[in-house]
Amino acid sequence: MRPESTNGTSGEELLVPMAWMYAEYIADELLRTGDLMPPTTLEFRAGRDALALTIFLSDGAVGGVRVVTRLDEWLALTAYNTRWREWVCRRLEQIRMREEREEGGGPDLPLARAAWRWLQETELLAADLDAVVPGVLPEEEDGPQVWTPAWQLGLPLGHLAIHLF
Template sequence: MRPEGTNGTSGGELLVPMAWMYAEYIADELLRTGDLMPPTTLEFRAGRNALALTIFLSDGAVGGARVVARLDEWSSLTAAGRPWHGWVRERLREREAAGSGPDLALARDAWRWLEETELLAADLDAVVPGGVDPRAEAEDEPRVWTPAWELGLPLGHLAIHLF
């Protein structure tokens, strides 16, 4: 990533987005451990971006055994019915007000992708208990276009629980 500027404490060197990269690494590991989908899918990317944003915006990632201590916090933030979407928007605004940097730029890019990308997913509102024929082909299921964050968030939440 190109530096946004060369003044400050970097000594004119390339600014490296370590906080974002570490949050993304932890999110990637959680999803891979959960083995919910192949890492090459857009669904995996949605889950990784949602988890990375959660980790990054919850005051950053931590290393080693302290990651396990943060799992409950991340699980709570990604739980169904929680205002995660609004929480992300507010935390990004707070971070932007405090200044910008390469970490924040990558977080904004991930958020933009999650908001602007739609994925074709099963329509859970159309599923009626007992109304699904287990012999039916997957293509016969009702599907809708869903914002990537709405699909990635529950996948990330599930990955935390499977860790």
């Protein structure tokens, strides 16, 4: 059933997280286009969430900004050895403080925070790149593995997907 009014006069506006949904959609499309792994895997979700956070927090999800103009910025933000984790924490805090000052907030920030919480708290089994010795074949078929926070696996995956776009 549709709400009686969506123009804000009744005080019962329908709050739709459009900025977050847009960021998630763009991230999903980038990863699917790259065809790096099946979309049903946790690794894909880690990449999608890391990219969606990057897009959302860089303000690329607001105002209908053309994706092509933002690719270089997203590449720089997701590059190896950047302080992406600190940047995410700082931007989430800035948005929270802005919304507190404006007394209210949209539905986007809770979704972004939930994605960030999942990326931090979830660990995925991944190749231990620090244990690989160049020129020496590992004894195990898949090589040594280590439990890694999802964001550490999703971030390079997202970065690669942007390159492949």
